[in-house]
Amino acid sequence: MFVINCPYCGEREQSEFKAGGEAHIVRPKQPTELSDDQWAEYLFMRKNIKGIQFERWVHTHGCRKWFNVVRDTSNDMIKAVYKMGEKPPTK
């Protein structure tokens, strides 16, 4: 069980949070203009990386805010947290 540094509340136990899958997948603004394949790409395709992964988390049993986490899935080490709308760290 890891400790997540919520950008709004600070360090809390993992059990207070819920994971929300890969980050930075933006819902298309005009879904009706997409082909089946393009829509399927948005809807179904997700990365499952061994290593550095950008993902969404929500502080369910806390402030209920969504934010982004950079996690190394091979050892669960969290490299960075940042708010929704902020640019992902490059390093």
Add this chain to the structure above:
Amino acid sequence: MTKNLRVKTSRFIDETYKVSFKFNGTTYYGYKGDTLASALLANNVHLVGRSFKYHRPRGIMTAGSEEPNAIVQLHKNTSRTEPNVRATEIEIYEGLEASSQNCWPSVNFDIGGINNFLSPILPAGFYYKTFMWPASFWEKYEYFIRKSAGLGKSPKEPDPDIYEHKYIHCDVLVIGAGISGVMAAKSSAKNGYKTLLVDEKPYLGGSTIYQNSEHFKINNQISSSWLEKEINEIKKIKNLEIKTRTSVAAFHGYNFLLARENLTDHLPLEQRNNKTRHRLLKIRAKKVITATGSLERPLIFNNNDRPGILLSSAIEKYANLYGVACGEKNVLFTNNDSAYETAISLNQKGINIEAIIDNREEIDSKLINEIEKNNIKIHKGYTIVDTFGYKRINKVSIMKLSKDGQKVIGSKTSIDCDCLGISGGWTPAVHLFTQSGGKLKFRDEDQVFIPNIYPSNQISIGSCNGEFTLDEILLTIPKTLKEFLNLKDIDFEDLEIESSFNKSKRNIWLLPSDKVIGKTKPFIDYQNDATAKDIKLALREGFRSIEHVKRYTTTGMGTDQGKLGNMHALGIISETVGSKMGELGTTTFRPPYTPLTFGTIVGRNVGEYFDIFRKTPIHDWHVQNKAEFENVGQWKRAWYYPKDGENMHDAVQRESKAARDSAGILDASTLGKIDIQGTDASEFLNRVYTNAWSKLAIGKCRYGLMLNEDGMVYDDGVTTRLDENHYIMTTTTGGAATVLGKLEDYLQTEWPELDVYLTSVTDHYATVSVCGPNSKKIVSQVIPDLDFSDESFPHMSFKNAKIGKIKCRVMRISFTGEHSYEINIQANYGKSVWEKCMEVGKEFKITPYGTETMHLLRAEKGFIIVGQDTDATMTPIDLQMDWIVSKKKYDFIGKRSLYRSDTIREDRKQLVGLLTENPDEILEEGAQIVADIKKSPVEMLGHVTSSYYSPNLKKSIALGVVKGGKNMMGQKLIIPMEDKQISVTVADPVFLDKENKRLNA
């Protein structure tokens, strides 16, 4: 055979405090401070159990938690009985009753012992290979296999003990209170760190504390005396908490650890009542110092498992700590110097040593010199090739080792003995380190795995880090601690150390014998009877991965998890396949390090606290009125109210009829309620529901269907516009939390520009729903000031009202198809409003109904229940609810998915009504629906999702999903059951009042 083998007194044993206990029905005596194992050995009892597969007699082998053999059942046939307790760990108390496991009728005469003679035909994988054919016989085999297998018996009665969980946050956690741990704890706590020191034993000081040798000195004091002073000092440090009898079970990422603190297992039963037995400590430490020590390795030679064969360090511990001689004619067998420490201890206490057999040819150290001075014969360069004695060792035969250690040469000699101590060197206890994600490296010079890469803020010190000798430990640790804890000074920097330990070792994983390997039994895993032969067989059969060999041979899979023999298994594999030990890796060390009881894991979450449940404000009334309850999500909902011995069917029939004929009342408080406010609230609803919301007038209600982005129905409910920018949304009971979560997700991540605020108000309001032709007469009496005329208050509208002085919201909405009202009032008034409705409703025979009747009534109307009639593969089109999907709206969640190539297929499963040919035949929910039962294989078209007998229509009705069902109206289908086939006709899913006359009646 009863003898007293208690030698000189030990300061760890209170000889004034005699304790009587029973083992296998015989009464024995020991002293306070004894473990069951030490007390048995003092009574000359070695034979304590039988092995798992061959039922070979087995004795106490170790003096700690690594014990593979001496596992016993405590207090048989009582509620406190416990299997698989290690005799080496349990402290004796007055009235302790223990018995052997895995033997019948007794440990002395065990019928299963015949397996030992059958062992040539019981190789590794025997059960896998033999009981495969014929498959249908497995049930018969299984009965006998299960009966003869298994370790101990679990209790049949509820656990009378109390367990609890506790969170601990500390700066530094030190695991293990041996000399390294004590030094670490002192350095940490004295420098202001909040420190916790835990050890699995009842005393502090590890194995140094019972050393009594002039050869090991610190600052000119014998090491144990020096350590004792240190221990007395750390007990006084304020910010150091010390927990003994506390074993760390798991070391997870981010320095999160689980430990079990054992509070009462050492007390007589009558002193345990109302006390907490085990406490599970959930520890979050900023830094962790692992000082878990090391485990002595056995040596792998033919028949190395007889009772009377112990680890050499265990013999020393029994002598020094408990004052017990394990035998009168002791032989030691070693490949390193540590057996000589044992020899010196035994010699000091006057315990006879017949001989020492040492693998090494050329050896020299102060320890060895002292032994030779005492005229104890050392057979240098020799190995044991066999042992004798069935229930107790009585002889070993030895032969000279060849130069390369692969063969034995020369002639065989025998040495009589009644106890054999073996020492194969030491294995660092890296279990916790690897559990935490640490990576090991292999040190070739003494063939050990030691910590290499730390995954978190932690360090391993002492012998668990491969520092085995006193001078090594005392020289490295101060430096390590200083760095790890960022200290300027440390107490232990200028210690004077005298240590006589010579590190030389001759490592031979599998010692040779004069017999071929097929004729020998060199045990590697004692508990599971896995021998070197089995491992070689597995390799011959093509197994290569260490994980596969482990599972095939069961090496390391017992309750001891291979703490003793795993290294040898690895060694033999690498030698046989010719690969390097380091490259082979190890099997995964999984938690718990030592077994936990279920009670410890569960803690206080037992009985009514096992799973939390939610009660509505009207719950007590339902209880008083004998409702049966149904679990919906976490809620307890009134299911039906049986009257005068009614069964469920009769009660539901009566309730359903009453609701349509006159009036029914339902507690709908569990429905999820989300308060939505903001200038963009209407736009938000437009995006999350499939239908249009912009034009909904204030004071009106609308039913909405919510989809997932994949187009599948997610939730449904009625939302009411309370004001221009204010809505109240209802969700399904089970969906409340996830719907709120989903809405928040979209608001925060996709549409942060929308001005919308969401608040869950499910618990804030009680909801009383009154339905039926007389509902208006009842509700208008409860709220007399309100205009209930159809013009002013039509179906799907809402009014603010007051009951007395209390504000409430009244919605005229219906899930039953009847004229009906829902009163929403602040939760604490819910019960009184309910009771008021019951009172004024008396003249109309108002009938409380539960969820089952609610389901029946809505099924008559063909209203769906999300999660019952849908299963995350149903679109609104599949549900024949095209009417609710807006064609005009540009976008809403899931819209694009409604015309994917897959969702527009004509042959998707679609919701239809089903009518049975025989109107009294009620279908089973979940039953399969087929068209042609002669076709092979029979094609499954769908299944029944809801089914009831309708008392209002006087016939059986059902809903189901059928492939292409929309176009099958009137068609006959078959529902094959075990004993019959039921003929059904596909029908409109709305069975009653299609014109909605009753809603407006």
